[in-house]
Amino acid sequence: MSDFDLFAMETLAADASRQVLANPHASAADYRQALGTLLTHFERLVRETRRMISQSDRREAEMNQLNARLGELARRLQYEATHDGLTGVLNRAAITDRAEQLMGAVILLDIDHFKRINDHHGHPCGDATLIELTRRVLATLPAEAMLGRLGGEEFLVVCPGMRLGEAAILAETVREQVAGQPFTAGGHALAVSISAGVALLMADAHSAYQSADAALYRAKSGGRNRVEVAR
Known part of the structure; x- marks a missing residue:
């Protein structure tokens, strides 16, 4: 099974536009249709890109928070491993x-x-x-x-x-x-x-x-x- 291509529709639209561009007999209507199709897919591409960036930013923020919590946990464990629980001095x-x-x-x-x-x-x-x-x-x-x-x-x-x-x-x-x-x-x-x-x-x-x-x-x-x- 081949991997899912998120931008398969955009690829097809680009290929169709190239065919119109390469056709010396293409009409103005053909160009308008190709341009409209490209614009539609371009807007979808922009939306998907923004969504992916937003998700990436959220995941990065979550990862930073997780790393901070892990760092604090490591420091607390290190402290507890080297200090007396009652007095707070070294064990x-x-x-x-x-x-x-x-x-x-x-x-x-x-x-x-x-x-x-x-x-x-x-x-x-x-x-x-x-x-x-x-x-x-x-x-x-x-x-x-x-x-x-x-x-x-x-x-x-x-x-x-x-x-x-x-x-x-x-x-x-x-x-x-x-x-x-x-x-x-x-x-x-x-x-x-x-x-x-x-x-x-x-x-x-x-x-x-x-x-x-x-x-x-x-x-x-x-x-x-x-x-x-x-x-």
């Missing part, structure tokens, strides 16, 4: 990936006695505490530092290009920012503090995390609400 995989690509220092911090908040005031209050903690920490960090939630009440700060002593000072500033004012969550005024471990971040991010974790353990064992530097 464990994303902050670990950043740490593996950088050198500097890391701060591992943990909310003291966080389980008591959940047990005594409920998990919504605990969630509000995590959100407020995130806000206070982010307000204290320099622009180049990155904050990620490792899980539960444990967070990791990656400080690119920062020396160990500078990171220790920053960790102490964060600790003071958290403990300086009570948290208001679920209608409760809570005294919240953190403990933190600080370590150098060199080529091995896993070793840096282990060193910071050991320092955090000493901070917890030493009474909490304090900062310890990796040895």
Whole structure:
């Protein structure tokens, strides 16, 4: 079966007009008839062309809208894949990936006695505490530092290009920012503090995390609400 030719009638009209033009004996009536037929088909051709252009424009607009929606969906999926759903900071995989690509220092911090908040005031209050903690920490960090939630009440700060002593000072500033004012969550005024471990971040991010974790353990064992530097 041959393909449908949208302009088959116009082709036939053009062929008929050529025959009239090639006929030296064609009369004026023949020319008028050929011209009228050509004009009729030309007008139809113009209408069809306009209709096709209009359809093409609509489809292009629809395609642009679809591409925009797909782009937004891709950005949202990328964000959700790399950020913590509760606090909005980087999730464990994303902050670990950043740490593996950088050198500097890391701060591992943990909310003291966080389980008591959940047990005594409920998990919504605990969630509000995590959100407020995130806000206070982010307000204290320099622009180049990155904050990620490792899980539960444990967070990791990656400080690119920062020396160990500078990171220790920053960790102490964060600790003071958290403990300086009570948290208001679920209608409760809570005294919240953190403990933190600080370590150098060199080529091995896993070793840096282990060193910071050991320092955090000493901070917890030493009474909490304090900062310890990796040895």
